[in-house]
Amino acid sequence: MSSVLYDVPGPKAIVRNRVLGVLTILVVLAVVGFFVWRLADTGQFTAQKWSAFTYTNVWIDILKATGATLAAFAAAAVGALALGFLLAIGRLSDHRWVRWPFTAVIEVFRAIPVLVFMFLLYYGFPVIGIRMEPYWAVVIALVCYNGSVLAEVIRAGVESLPRGQAEAGYAIGLRKAGVMRLVLLPQAVRAMMPVIIAQLVVTLKDTALGFVITYPELLFYAKYIGAQPSVGSPIVPATIIVGVIYIALCLILSFVANLVEKRLRRSPRVTQVAAAAQAPQQGGTDTELIVAQRGGSGL
């Protein structure tokens, strides 16, 4: 199995690779060992530090916090998808006076850090008389940012389709709206499904920014419980538990994404289109996100 970088290893290379493998194991063991030693040394394994997590009420609160995270994610995901389609259609318009403002909005939303947008909604808007809950600040900021990113993804998907698709649509008498709705968008969405779902994982991750503007989600609760002296200020155990929950949520979403993608691949109608759209993008789903971001960052 020759790769770009390495030839099939000979006897010397096999020995060298084994030595490197052992070295890697040693380095990893050293790092893990150091952390376990620090954890043990500072008493993080004592029963008192974990006593907070023996109460049912604490777990009910953790569940509520998880619910808050998921509620923000669900609203933001639906909103971002809707806004993404709207902005993409506006940006693909034939009229310059429609295309221009939509392009400007997309570029500006993409350039502003999500957290600064949340600050604007939560701390800035009360000055001009609009007050909102942290929940809405989180959701609106996420919808605007991810919506504009998704708009670029959908636009890239539509533009990657062969020209003949739109031409055939016009030839059978469809109007512009019909061509977009019946011919272009369904194919674009299927081709771009991996990137769209990767962006939804980003949305889920970014709900954690709500912590900074006091939205009571998982991290907020971890900080709260970690600062309770009555249970030994278990900030380290709380971080570990919340971290595991977040990673699990993201992995579940990624897993569902892969499942959806595989199912779409298997459908015979899609295979050719998807293959055509995927051809210029080398690499797996991970890199497609970068490719899509690159396609939209003002190139």
Add this chain to the structure above:
Amino acid sequence: MGVITDNLDIWSEALVGTLVLFFAGGALALVLGIVVGAMRVSPVPIARGVGTFYVSAIRNTPLTLVFFAFVFALPPLLGLRLTGDVSLTLGICALGIYTATYVAEAIRSGVNTVPVGQAEAARALGLTFGQVMSLIVLPQAFRSVIPPMVSVFIALLKNTTVAAGFSIVNLGSVRNYLSERGENAFIVILWIMVAFVALVLLLSWLQRTLENRWRIAR
């Protein structure tokens, strides 16, 4: 404009804070990312496994959580007292370790864009491993790595604002200081947005320029 000219001290301190986070975090991310990227394309299965584990674990973790772990959970473990310099260093580490996964992915996908035939032809000519790398593979990989790499750094620039939630001074935390001085929070945040749009446009321009300079001719 008065919001800026009357408080130049805070704005300049914040801009320096953002730039320090960006450059120091970027340097750490680049070094770590190259190491992890090399591990992920190495012929050693264990190194590949460790690299894959690191990348998929960190990529499924929110940046806020990484910051949280570094700034709140690490100091009690290492016995650090949380002063300004310590939290800045921890913030840089958090940004670097998070961004390194994206750098590693950009490098891996860049190396994978080089067709296997290129390296095989070079080996068939009798070039050594070093020559294959420096003359054939890396120059081609470098060109396709540049655009996604700049995108990673644009994201890093925007991510520096997360440090504002952990009392590390940067552009994101200007609002906090200026509202103490009684400035209009709405105007202040609008100016922060303008600053970021300008910085991001600058980086996008750099991306276009670099891409045009090193366009792949295949």
